Amino acid sequence: MPFNAPLALLGLLFVPAVVAMYLLRLRRTPTVVPSTLLWQRLAADVEANAPWQKLRRSLLFLLQLLLVVILALLAARPFVERPAGLARDLVVIIDTSASMGATDVPPDRLSAAREAAKEALKDLPAGGKVSVIEAGRTARIVATGTSDIGRVRQAIDSIRPTVGRGDLGDALALAQQLAVQSGDAEILVATDAALAVPPTTKVDAPIRVLRVGDPKGSRNQAIVALAVRTAPSAVTRSVFISVANFDLEYATRRLEVWGDDHLIETRTIPIDAQQRADVIVDDVPAEAATIEVRLVAADDADPDARPDLLAADDRAWAVVPPQRTRNVLVVGKGDPYLETALSYLPNSRLFGLTPAEYPAGAVRKDGTSWDLIIFEGYVPATLPATPILAIAPPISSGLGEVGGVDANPAIGSLGTEEPILRFVDLSTTHIAEARHLTLPAWARAVIPGTKSAPLLYAGVRAGLPAAVLAFEPRQSDLPLQVAFPILVANLTGELLGGSAAPTAAVRPGDPVTLTVPPGAIGLRVVRPDGTATDLIPGAAGGTSVTFTQSDLLGVYTATPIAAPAASPAASGRPSEAPSGSPTASGTSSAPSPAPSGAQGVDPNQPIRFAVDLFDVDESAIAPGAPRVLEDLGKPQPSPGASGAPGGGNSAVDTRPNARDEVWIPIVFIVLVALCVEWALYHRDAVLRGWRGVTGRLGRLRRPAGNG
């Protein structure tokens, strides 16, 4: 039997040492007995004065000699050889994409992949080198060209699952770089082959796929979209959720919507195989800052049961857009009805100008633009690049053609799905006169009128929302009805963009650019697991930082780090109160925006953003075909086929054998020998104890039997 460390056989020199110790171990304890009469013959039987006789009879001694020999053999690391099944230079790629967290193979696919990779290392030829690449969102080398198998195993064990999208193409390109330096290389890919992005990188080495996962393991339902939108009234919010069933069977799941750790709503949703189900939850509480959606099992009987095979896509988070104060400029003579209705709008400040003051007085001191400009009976020659609401435009402009005045126009048939008309009842509304408008191409008719002249239309013009109302409110009885403030709220809500901007979710691993508020020197970002990272702008005076550790799913919170000597004035709060409402006299003051933070948001408020998987490709966890990857590499060479072109098989023929160290049976023998030695050494004590117990039991039984 060959040995990896034959020098360790020098340990056999301990054999004579053990013998010598036995020969020298003749010291006996003198013990006085009444007489040695009865011991005479026994002493002859167990004669111990002759050392060699003692050695001949002592089983313990023989066991100790055996142990020394076995331990010396063990230290010499004996092995047996067999043909190697892998190349000399092996590149192991472990797929760590989100789908590898599926639990169709216990405990999960990544663990199975790690074990499969470690098991495959047994076929490595003697002296073979191994590199290990973790294929997550980007490829990462965790071990480079080492022949220390223990270190390689350690590196493989250090690979942790991720919740992002995997990119095997990147890993294969990196493996190609490592393999190209060797004449006998092979790439081992441990993956479920459920590829979100099928790689196309060609590799100049054979690729062997260790596929993990149950081929029938597609049982997964996922939250694939989540958004929080503000209602057109800008008062309430709605949560839009999309759940997809990637299984081949119908599934029923329960959806839980949580707002700041308080359960808001629960719904049971049936989803057909390979279909989606959309859920809308209205009336999210105004105080909720974050929304979490959980997809749990529909069966309440077993709440701990795993509803599907992948847990990462069963939870999603969204951040409710912060309430922002909007600056609304009214240009006109002033309509008390309109001003009163506008004053009821939440989070908005009104400013007023007369047409004469426009546009010179409309320039804000902080350089920001208005959130909404309402032109009342006036249209400027040049339309501003802001959302616009035009009321009774006197002339044609970019907002639409005006063709005169219609008296007593009637209201046409109203659409029931029109969001601007939600909760608006115009059945008793009468209009004295209105501009005769022509519906432009960019708009939709909200309140249609007769003769194809819409009374209210809205749409997106030049990338900005715009709406035109054909009549002045005071030219109708609408201001006297409940519908008026509702209509104004819905209309301004859409124009202010409250319902148009979805809350964007960040993908795991994607960098996030965060703005450092004035007065702060940086941001402290707290991850969902509670770990915090301080981000300071690289350049002095920089206003943004980039956060890259977004590899966990959940809500991240960025808190400004205050400057050591920051003054209260630097907090960015508006330094003045909103100006008075514009009046018909046109004497309102010019708009005087705040010097900073004009958007009305406290800059010291924490900034939240959510990281969600929302990856249909990763949620589709059914294992794929290994051939997709294997075809990217060279075909596997067969040993002995030396006539193959390129002479590539010569490397196979000269490849060293794999070595299997046979230490396990040796250690087993050592343990058995130790147990036998222990039993022999303590047999007297054990037997004495046993006899003592049985003797006592016998004495206890005797009186009981006699009684």
Next chain:
Amino acid sequence: MAMIEDGPNRPAESGGRPIRPAFLPSDLDPTVFDEGFLRQLERLLLLMRSPVRGGLKGGRRSVKRGQSVEFADFRDYALGDDLRQLDWNVLARLEKLFVKLFVEEEDVTITILLDGSASMATGRPDKLQFAKRAAAALGYIGLASEDRVAVSVLGGRTARRRIALRGSGRIFRLLTELSSIQPADGPTDLVAAARHAAAQLSGRGVVILLSDLLDPAADRVIRELASTRSELIVLHVLSPDELDPPLEGDLRLVDSETAEGIDVTADLATIDAYKGRLAAWKEGFAQLAARRQATYVDLSTEVPLNELIFAELRRRRVVA
């Protein structure tokens, strides 16, 4: 009356010396007996297996017919017979002369041979101490039965005979004699000492040997004593350490008499072999005693003295 268990039999357990009764002589070892034990001994009589001859009348029946009140037999009247012994009732009924014979009661000599070799001074509890107590108890029984009690100590090659005592009033003298016995310094030739003791015996009686018999020729001791006209009772005294040696490991066993050493590896197999040999050794003595019409009783010094007297020796019919 004090309980026997609280008496001198367990001085080591009580942790101190027992209270000496006021009537005991001052040179008596108070650990031997107390008053309660002595009172109980009075109720016992040494049971003899067969009537024995003796020079003095005692509380035992003799093969001779004599003057006691216990009827034994009739015989024809002969000239010179005491007419007071004539059975007048028979004469009146049958008109024949018969003389009534009565059992003659005689005293006997109880000789207690106490092994005083050095090996008897070993063991826990001490074998010599145990033998002294047993000898005192048996001697007191003999004295209370109006027998003559003699004590001989076997040591060296001789038997040192102490004074013979008679009457229960001499008990304290007996106890004093026993208290003064010390173990021999050198080796003891038990056979020679027993032969010497046998030579000192006169007439029939009872010989009680208290010994550990740890002598290569111990069987000859029994033969020598059994060959006398006295009835032999062998009380083989061994300590628990000898019955079940608490030895373990590689030892050098040193003989307490000869100081000779022997190397032994005391594992369980060796101890088991020792026990087997010990059992065969005692069995040999028992068979030898049976063949010689002697009584053999093996005793452990662990046996409480009251249990020895009231149970063990009664069971073996050594005492009644």
